[in-house]
Amino acid sequence: MRRFLATPAGRALLALMLVLIVGVVFNADGAFFKVGTHRDALRQASVYGILACGLTLVVIAGGIDLAVGSVLALVAVCGAKMAIHWGWPGPAVVAACLLIGGLCGGVCGGLAARLRVQPFIATLAMMVFARGLAKYVSGGMKVSTAVQNADGTYRYVDVPGLFRFIDTRILGDNVSMVSVIFALCMAVAWLALAQHRWGRYLYAIGGNEEAARLSGVPVIAAQACAYVASGLFAAVAGLCQAAQEQQGDPETGMGYELIGIAMVVIGGTSLIGGRGGMGLTLLGVLTIGYLEKILSINAVPEAGRLMLTGAIIIAAVLTQRRKGT
Amino acid sequence: MRTQKPHWMGTLSALVLLGGLTACSPRQEGSSGAAAADQAARVFTVGMSQCNLGEPWRVQMNADLKAAADKHPNLKLVFKDAQNDTLKQRAHVEEFISAKVDLIIISPKEAAPLTEPVARAVEAGIPVIVLDRALLGDKFTCFIGADNVKIGRAAGQWIKQQLGGQGKVVELKGLMTSIPGQDRHNGFREGIAGSQIEVIFEADMKWLEPEARKEMESALARFDRIDLVYAHNDPGAHGAYLAAKAAGREKQIKFVGIDALPHEGVAYVKQGILDATFLYPTGGAEAIETALKILRGESVPKKIVLGSRVFDKTNVNSGGKDLP
Numbered sequence: 001m002r003r004f005l006a007t008p009a010g011r012a013l014l015a016l017m018l019v020l021i022v023g024v025v026f027n028a029d030g031a032f033f034k035v036g037t038h039r040d041a042l043r044q045a046s047v048y049g050i051l052a053c054g055l056t057l058v059v060i061a062g063g064i065d066l067a068v069g070s071v072l073a074l075v076a077v078c079g080a081k082m083a084i085h086w087g088w089p090g091p092a093v094v095a096a097c098l099l100i101g102g103l104c105g106g107v108c109g110g111l112a113a114r115l116r117v118q119p120f121i122a123t124l125a126m127m128v129f130a131r132g133l134a135k136y137v138s139g140g141m142k143v144s145t146a147v148q149n150a151d152g153t154y155r156y157v158d159v160p161g162l163f164r165f166i167d168t169r170i171l172g173d174n175v176s177m178v179s180v181i182f183a184l185c186m187a188v189a190w191l192a193l194a195q196h197r198w199g200r201y202l203y204a205i206g207g208n209e210e211a212a213r214l215s216g217v218p219v220i221a222a223q224a225c226a227y228v229a230s231g232l233f234a235a236v237a238g239l240c241q242a243a244q245e246q247q248g249d250p251e252t253g254m255g256y257e258l259i260g261i262a263m264v265v266i267g268g269t270s271l272i273g274g275r276g277g278m279g280l281t282l283l284g285v286l287t288i289g290y291l292e293k294i295l296s297i298n299a300v301p302e303a304g305r306l307m308l309t310g311a312i313i314i315a316a317v318l319t320q321r322r323k324g325t
Numbered sequence: 326m327r328t329q330k331p332h333w334m335g336t337l338s339a340l341v342l343l344g345g346l347t348a349c350s351p352r353q354e355g356s357s358g359a360a361a362a363d364q365a366a367r368v369f370t371v372g373m374s375q376c377n378l379g380e381p382w383r384v385q386m387n388a389d390l391k392a393a394a395d396k397h398p399n400l401k402l403v404f405k406d407a408q409n410d411t412l413k414q415r416a417h418v419e420e421f422i423s424a425k426v427d428l429i430i431i432s433p434k435e436a437a438p439l440t441e442p443v444a445r446a447v448e449a450g451i452p453v454i455v456l457d458r459a460l461l462g463d464k465f466t467c468f469i470g471a472d473n474v475k476i477g478r479a480a481g482q483w484i485k486q487q488l489g490g491q492g493k494v495v496e497l498k499g500l501m502t503s504i505p506g507q508d509r510h511n512g513f514r515e516g517i518a519g520s521q522i523e524v525i526f527e528a529d530m531k532w533l534e535p536e537a538r539k540e541m542e543s544a545l546a547r548f549d550r551i552d553l554v555y556a557h558n559d560p561g562a563h564g565a566y567l568a569a570k571a572a573g574r575e576k577q578i579k580f581v582g583i584d585a586l587p588h589e590g591v592a593y594v595k596q597g598i599l600d601a602t603f604l605y606p607t608g609g610a611e612a613i614e615t616a617l618k619i620l621r622g623e624s625v626p627k628k629i630v631l632g633s634r635v636f637d638k639t640n641v642n643s644g645g646k647d648l649p
Contacts, residue, residue: 146592302529
C-alpha cells in the first residue's frame with residue numbers, strides 16, 4: 001500500500017479520492033449520490049479531458065500547447081457553419097473539422113519542431129491567431145440555428161443530426177455520448193503513447209532531446225506529430241463543445257488550455273517532459289472535473305471556487321513532488 | 326458592458342476594421358457667406374471607440390450604429406475596437422482629437438481612466454456622446470444608456486405575475502463583481518419582493534452558456550421542483566434550457582433571460598425555448614440621431630435613458646411590448 005502511494009499513479013489516485021470524500025461529506029442534500037450528478041460531472045469534464053489527451057502527448061515530448069482553447073473555438077465555429085448553415089452531412093463536417101484542427105496543429109508543430117520557435121511562443125501565436133480567425137469566420141457573432149437571410153430577417157433551422165448525436169445519452173440515459181468520445185480519445189492516445197513506437201520517441205525526446213536525436217529518433221517528425229495530434233483532439237473537443245451549445249461561439253473555450261494543462265499536471269505528468277502517461281491524465285481529469293461539480297452542486301460562490309481550485313491544484317502538485325519521484 | 330473577461334488577445338476582425346482607418350475628415354473651409362449651404366453639403370466624420378467586440382451585444386451595437394449612419398450620406402463613421410483595454414481606448418480618443426473628427430462616440434470600458442481623455446476632447450471643441458457605461462463628472466456632451474436595475478425589476482415583476490406570486494426560482498447570475506450583474510440581481514430581488522417566490526439556487530455563470538448549463542445541471546440534481554430560471558443574459562437562459570431538456574424537465578420550467586438580441590434572445594422566444602426576454606438596448610440608433618442633432622447645432626439632453634421591451638410568446642411576432 002505504502003509503496004503504491006509512492007508512485008505517481010498512487011498519488012494522483014489519492015488526490016481524486018480526497019476530492020470524492022469532500023463530495024461525500026458536502027453532498028448537497030444527497031445530490032452527490034444521484035447517478036445523474038456523476039453522469040453530468042463526467043460530461044462536463046469530457047471536453048477538457050479530450051484537450052488533455054493531446055496536451056499529454058505534447059507535454060511528454062517536452063513541449064506545451066496553448067492554442068487548444070482557440071482551436072476548439074475555431075472548429076466550433078466552422079463546424080457550426082458547416083453543419084447548421086450549410087447543411088453538410090455529419091461525416092463531411094467531422095472530416096473537415098479534423099482537417100482544420102490538424103492544420104492548426106501542423107503549423108504549431110512546424111514552427112516548434114522544424115523552425116525551433118519556442119513551443120510557448122509558437123502556440124501562443126496560434127492561440128491568438130486561431131481566436132481571431134474564429135471571430136473573422138463568424139463575423140463576431142455566434143453561429144446558431146437562427147440563420148440570417150439576405151434581407152436581415154431570421155429563419156430557424158433544426159439542430160443538425162450530428163450535433164444531436166454528440167449531445168445524446170446512451171445505456172439507459174446513464175452515459176453521455178461526449179463522455180464516450182472522451183473515452184475513445186483516451187484509448188487512442190493511450191495506444192499511441194504506450195503501445196506504439198511513436199510514444200516511446202516522445203518519452204525519449206522529452207527526457208533528453210539531444211540523446212534521442214543521437215540514438216536515431218526522428219525528433220522533428222515525432223515532435224511535430226504531437227502538435228498535430230493535439231490539434232486533432234482540439235478539433236474533436238470543438239465539435240463536442242458546439243454540439244452541446246447547439247451553436248458555434250467564437251468566444252468559447254477561453255482559458256480551456258489552462259484547465260487542460262492543470263489536469264495533465266495534477267495527474268503527475270511532468271511539464272519538463274519525459275515522464276507521465278494517459279492513465280495519470282485520466283485521474284487528473286476526474287479530479288478537477290469532480291472538484292468543479294462538487295463546488296457547483298453546493299453553490300459555492302465564485303470567489304471561493306477560484307481560491308479553492310487554486311489551492312487544490314497546488315496541494316496536488318506538491319504531493320506529486322514529495323519524496324523524489 | 327457585461328463580460329469582464331481579460332480580452333487581451335488581438336482579434337483579427339478588429340484588425341480588419343482598424344486597417345487603414347486613420348480618420349482624417351476633409352474639412353471644407355467655406356467662406357462665411359456660403360456657410361449655411363456648406364453646412365448641408367459637408368461630410369461629418371464621427372469617431373466611434375468600442376470597448377470590445379468580443380460580446381455579441383457590442384457587435385450588435387456597432388451594427389446598429391452603422392445601420393443608422395448609412396441612412397445619412399453626410400455621416401462618415403470610423404470604428405475602433407479597444408479589445409477591452411482601457412489604455413487602448415484612451416489612445417483612441419487622443420487619435421480622434423488629433424485627427425480632428427467632428428464628433429466622438431465612445432462606449433467606455435471603465436469610467437475613471439477615460440473621464441479625463443474625454444474631457445480633453447470636449448475642451449478641444451469636439452462633442453462626445455457616451456454610450457452604455459457612464460463617465461465621472463459632466464465633461465461630456467450626452468450620455469445614452471439603459472438602466473439594468475429597472476430591467477431587472479421589470480423581469481422580477483413579470484416573473485411574479487407569471488408564477489402567481491409563488492414558486493421556486495433558480496437565479497443564474499452574470500458576474501457579481503460586475504455592475505450589470507449586481508444591478509440585474511438587485512433589480513430582480515426588488516421586483517419579486519413581497520411575494521412567496523423563493524430563490525432556491527443561485528450561482529455565477531460568468532455570462533457564459535456552457536457555465537450556465539453546468540450550474541443548472543447542479544440545480545436540477547439538487548431540487549426536484551424548479552418553476553422558473555432567471556438568467557442575467559439570454560445565453561445563460563439558453564444553457565439552462567439545454568440542461569433541463571437533457572434531464573427531460575424543460576416542460577415544467579419557465580426560462581427568462583435578458584438582452585433580447587435579434588438572433589439570440591428574441592430568436593429563442595420565437596422558437597419557444599425561452600418564455601421571455603427583456604431588451605437591453607444598444608442605443609446605436611439613438612446615438613446617431615443625437616449626433617446629427619449636435620452636429621446641426623441643436624441642443625440635446627445631458628442624459629438619455631433608453632427604454633426596455635419585453636418579448637414573450639404573446640407579443641414576440643409583433644416586435645415585443647414597451648415596458649412602462
